[in-house]
Amino acid sequence: MVEKKDWDWEIESRVIVELLDCPLRYIWREEPKVSPDGEKIAFIINEGENKFSVCQNKTHWEEAYDKVWSLKYGPDGRLSVLALTDEGRWTVVTEQVPWENSFDFAWELQFSTDGSQIGVAIQNEQQYGMAVNDVLWPTLYPNANHFTLSPKGNHSAAVVQTQNLSQGDIFKYQEGVFSVAIDGQTWDTKLVNIWTPIFDHQGKHICAQCRTSLYTYTIVVDGKVWDKEFSSVWRPAFNPATRSCMAPVRIGKKWGLAQDGEIILTPRFYQMWNFIFSPLGDSWAAIVATDLGKWTVCINGSTWKTHFETLVYDITFSPDGQRIAAAGKNKDKWFVLVDDQVWNESFDMVFEPVFSPDSKHLAVKVEKNGAYTYAIDGKVLPHSFDQLWMPVFSPDSKKILLRGITENQYLRAVIPVEG
Structure with missing residues (x-):
C-alpha cells in the first residue's frame, strides 16, 4: 500500500487517459471507478455474449468472465x-487474481x-453468510443481511435468521429468530x-437496533x-473513547438520546x-427536527440557529472534533452548512x-446545471x-487532489487550497 504522503502532490494537472476508450473492441462499458491516488481509472466492459472483463488505464485484464460486477478500488x-x-x-478477483473459493452468489x-x-x-x-480474504464462515444461515466488516477487518458480522420459518409461521417469528453472527457464530x-x-x-464489540x-x-x-424499550430507535454508535453505546430513541412522539x-x-425533537x-469521543452530534419542516444540527444537546425546510444530511466532524459541516436543502436547492453558517x-x-x-479547510463536491466542481472554504x-x-x-492540508472527467478525458490535478 502506498501511503497518502507518498502520492504525487506536485501542483499540476495531468491527463491520465486521453480518450476513455479501451484499445479493444467492446459492446458497452459501465460507469468508471478511479483509484484513491487518482493514477488509475477502470471500467467493466462487455466484449460479447457472456464475456466480461475490466479495462484499466486503457489496458484490459487478460481473463474474461461470464459476468463481472461490483468493481471497486480498495483504500x-x-x-x-x-x-x-x-x-x-x-x-x-483482486488485481486479476481470483480467490480459490467460489460461491453460488456473492455481493456486498x-x-x-x-x-x-x-x-x-x-x-x-x-444458505447465507460471509467470506473474508478467501476464508468462508464455518456456519451459514437460512437468511442474512446487514453485512459488515470491522474497521481493521479482523472480524465480520451480519444479522442472521437462526431457524427456518414455514410460510405464515407468525408465532415462531414473534418469539424471535434473528441474531447477529460474528465470524459465523451467533449470539x-x-x-x-x-x-x-x-x-x-477495535472490532471487539457490536451494537445494533432491534x-x-x-x-x-x-x-x-x-x-x-437494553432494559428500557422505546416506540422506535435509530442506528446507535460506540463512543470511541469510553465504548459506551448511544442511540436516538423515541418515547411517545418525541425523540431524545439514550446511553447504555x-x-x-x-x-x-420531532x-x-x-x-x-x-x-x-468528547462530543456528539445529530440531525434533528425541532418542529415540522425545521431541520438543523444538535451538538451535545444544543441546537444550531440555522434551520432548513426540507432536509439536513451528511453531517461530519472535523478531525479535531471542533467543527461540524453538513448539507442542507430548502425546496430544490442545496447549501453547505458549516459551524452554523451557510455558504x-x-x-x-x-x-x-x-x-x-x-x-482548517472544508472542500465539498457540488453539482450545478448538470456539471460538477468543488467548493473550497465557500469559494x-x-x-x-x-x-x-x-x-x-x-x-499537510495545503493541497487538494482532484479526479475528474471532462471532454472524454480523465485527468488528475493537484491544486492549492489557497490562492
Whole structure:
C-alpha cells in the first residue's frame, strides 16, 4: 500500500487517459471507478455474449468472465471485482487474481480501513453468510443481511435468521429468530428483528437496533438487550473513547438520546438521526427536527440557529472534533452548512463535506446545471467536470487532489487550497 504522503502532490494537472476508450473492441462499458491516488481509472466492459472483463488505464485484464460486477478500488489502491466463472460460480478477483473459493452468489464487496482485508456476502445452497480474504464462515444461515466488516477487518458480522420459518409461521417469528453472527457464530440472544450491526473501533464489540416485539424497539450490545424499550430507535454508535453505546430513541412522539439504556437527553425533537461521535469521543452530534419542516444540527444537546425546510444530511466532524459541516436543502436547492453558517452559493446537489487534516479547510463536491466542481472554504472553482470524485486533502492540508472527467478525458490535478 502506498501511503497518502507518498502520492504525487506536485501542483499540476495531468491527463491520465486521453480518450476513455479501451484499445479493444467492446459492446458497452459501465460507469468508471478511479483509484484513491487518482493514477488509475477502470471500467467493466462487455466484449460479447457472456464475456466480461475490466479495462484499466486503457489496458484490459487478460481473463474474461461470464459476468463481472461490483468493481471497486480498495483504500490500498487494489482493484477488485465479483466475477462469474464459466463453471457458474461467483468469486472475488483482486488485481486479476481470483480467490480459490467460489460461491453460488456473492455481493456486498467490502474493505477494511487500510484495504488489506476484503469481505463479501455469499450464498451457497440457499444458505447465507460471509467470506473474508478467501476464508468462508464455518456456519451459514437460512437468511442474512446487514453485512459488515470491522474497521481493521479482523472480524465480520451480519444479522442472521437462526431457524427456518414455514410460510405464515407468525408465532415462531414473534418469539424471535434473528441474531447477529460474528465470524459465523451467533449470539445466544434471539430477537424479532435486528438492524445495522455496528463494530466499535477495535472490532471487539457490536451494537445494533432491534425489535423485541411487534411494537417495541431498543438497542442490543454484544447480545445483551437494553432494559428500557422505546416506540422506535435509530442506528446507535460506540463512543470511541469510553465504548459506551448511544442511540436516538423515541418515547411517545418525541425523540431524545439514550446511553447504555438510560435517557441522557429528554425527548423533545420531532426527529433525531444520523447520530455521530467526534473522533476523540468528547462530543456528539445529530440531525434533528425541532418542529415540522425545521431541520438543523444538535451538538451535545444544543441546537444550531440555522434551520432548513426540507432536509439536513451528511453531517461530519472535523478531525479535531471542533467543527461540524453538513448539507442542507430548502425546496430544490442545496447549501453547505458549516459551524452554523451557510455558504452563500446554492447548488443542485451537495455531497458529503470533507475537512482537511488540520481541520482548517472544508472542500465539498457540488453539482450545478448538470456539471460538477468543488467548493473550497465557500469559494467555487471556476472549472466544471462531467464526472468528479470526492476531494482528497494532502497530509499537510495545503493541497487538494482532484479526479475528474471532462471532454472524454480523465485527468488528475493537484491544486492549492489557497490562492
